[in-house]
Amino acid sequence: xxxxxxxxxxxNQSVEAITPDRCQLSSDSCNVTTSGLxxxxxxxxxDSLSSRQNQAKTSVAAQPQSVQEDEALLIQRICxxxxxxxxxxxxxxxRAVYVAALSVLQNESDAEEVAQEAVLKAFANLSRFxxxxxxxxxxxxxxxxxxxxxxxxxxxxxxxxxxxxxxxxEGDYFPKDYADxxxxxSECLERKELREALLRGIASLETKYREVFILRDVQxxxxxxxxxxxxxxxxxxxxxxxxxxxxxxDVLAPGIDGVWSLGDNSWKKVRxx
Amino acid sequence: xxKGETMVSRIxxxxxxxxxxxxxDYIEGEVDLDLHDRIKAHLAECNHCLAIHxxxxxxxxxxxxxxxxxxPAGFGTRLYSRLNSILK
Numbered sequence: 001x002x003x004x005x006x007x008x009x010x011x012n013q014s015v016e017a018i019t020p021d022r023c024q025l026s027s028d029s030c031n032v033t034t035s036g037l038x039x040x041x042x043x044x045x046x047d048s049l050s051s052r053q054n055q056a057k058t059s060v061a062a063q064p065q066s067v068q069e070d071e072a073l074l075i076q077r078i079c080x081x082x083x084x085x086x087x088x089x090x091x092x093x094x095r096a097v098y099v100a101a102l103s104v105l106q107n108e109s110d111a112e113e114v115a116q117e118a119v120l121k122a123f124a125n126l127s128r129f130x131x132x133x134x135x136x137x138x139x140x141x142x143x144x145x146x147x148x149x150x151x152x153x154x155x156x157x158x159x160x161x162x163x164x165x166x167x168x169x170e171g172d173y174f175p176k177d178y179a180d181x182x183x184x185x186s187e188c189l190e191r192k193e194l195r196e197a198l199l200r201g202i203a204s205l206e207t208k209y210r211e212v213f214i215l216r217d218v219q220x221x222x223x224x225x226x227x228x229x230x231x232x233x234x235x236x237x238x239x240x241x242x243x244x245x246x247x248x249x250d251v252l253a254p255g256i257d258g259v260w261s262l263g264d265n266s267w268k269k270v271r272x273x
Numbered sequence: 274x275x276k277g278e279t280m281v282s283r284i285x286x287x288x289x290x291x292x293x294x295x296x297x298d299y300i301e302g303e304v305d306l307d308l309h310d311r312i313k314a315h316l317a318e319c320n321h322c323l324a325i326h327x328x329x330x331x332x333x334x335x336x337x338x339x340x341x342x343x344x345p346a347g348f349g350t351r352l353y354s355r356l357n358s359i360l361k
Binding site: 246 | 294
């Protein structure tokens with residue numbers, strides 16, 4: 001998809017045009033603990049994972065109406081002059097804003113600065129927010145746009161533009177043929193190596209895949225919210241998500257199966273394909 | 274179902290490529306019942322696709338709590354300090 005440079009600006013028209021959706025974003029939207037788990041025991045089927053994710057989202061989505069009403073009231077009062085209430089409005093989304101910026105920029109310092117800018121911009125434009133979308137989606141969209149502008153500004157001379165990369169074919173991705181990764185050894189889950197491997201995996205993704213993966217799978221945003229925040233179609237979100245997940249699996253599987261359990265830089269390939 | 278076609282042959286018709294294309298939706302429980310059954314049957318017979326399914330599902334499990342991406346220490350303090358400059 002083409003993403004013209006001018007789209008990167010906070011476009012109040014498009015922001016206001018966002019329609020309400022299903023799932024409320026939260027910085028602590030999922031509390032699944034992986035430590036010490038045998039995945040084969042806990043998630044034996046696709047349905048199980050689906051249930052887990054639905055449960056994780058439900059913990060946030062169960063209260064969207066009341067949350068949105070509370071936020072609408074807060075916004076009214078802020079716009080009427082009680083500016084200090086903006087702290088309360090922003091507080092639940094601090095982390096989400098930072099992580100959204102990081103998904104584009106991959107640099108903590110830049111992400112923090114952009115997160116701050118996005119919050120300030122949200123405050124400056126709050127009177128234009130009409131409540132047709134969830135506040136969280138609107139805020140994340142502002143953040144993504146700010147981050148993309150920063151990305152272009154800082155790296156235009158170094159890398160191809162996001163516009164060019166967004167025109168790439170979303171071709172099929174064929175996963176590598178690593179050994180089984182049916183279980184995650186419990187000792188791996190608590191190691192810092194695992195977190196570092198996850199971070200390396202996320203960093204290795206192209207921006208357009210990383211954005212989707214982080215918003216959807218790390219932040220647990222809904223497909224609809226992710227599409228709106230990134231200004232792409234839901235079908236495009238799903239296509240990118242599939243690819244991102246398969247690439248993450250390819251990055252992590254050899255480590256899980258080999259490096260950490262064997263202590264060297266190789267893994268045993270047990271299948272011929 | 275065509276005459277003479279058995280349930281086993283019908284659900285076995287999906288190939289690896291199509292399973293992988295649908296694996297993400299399958300894991301999220303967002304495929305229809307027919308496709309779900311065909312993928313499930315395929316996974317029961319194909320260790321290659323099963324390994325991809327399990328690995329992909331494991332990735333989602335590992336990142337699901339969001340803790341892999343931590344907010345820098347003091348982030349909130351610095352954010353509110355900056356907000357203070359315009360709110361007060």
